[in-house]
Amino acid sequence: MRQVWKYLVADPKISPMMPLGSRFLHFANQKGDLVFWAEVDNNAADAEIRHFAVYNTGQDLDPGYVYRGTTSVGPIVWHLYEYAPEEEVSYS
Numbered sequence: 001m002r003q004v005w006k007y008l009v010a011d012p013k014i015s016p017m018m019p020l021g022s023r024f025l026h027f028a029n030q031k032g033d034l035v036f037w038a039e040v041d042n043n044a045a046d047a048e049i050r051h052f053a054v055y056n057t058g059q060d061l062d063p064g065y066v067y068r069g070t071t072s073v074g075p076i077v078w079h080l081y082e083y084a085p086e087e088e089v090s091y092s
């Protein structure tokens with residue numbers, strides 16, 4: 001069955017285990033916490049580790065990460081990226 005699950009981004013880099021085929025939905029500030037939501041199949045037989053990182057505006061981005069969303073907590077603006085080198089866009 002499909003459900004929406006919430007993931008807490010408690011550290012600058014997180015690697016949650018997610019049901020295979022999970023689809024990223026949204027990144028936001030929820031009561032001061034950075035969180036994202038994904039649509040998952042909670043009956044999926046397999047799971048995978050996915051790698052996410054948050055960056056401040058102006059911070060260097062690690063290679064292989066692609067943009068997923070932006071939110072702010074007070075005056076700080078955070079940008080969520082996911083490691084997905086097959087999707088990486090080159091600006092050169």
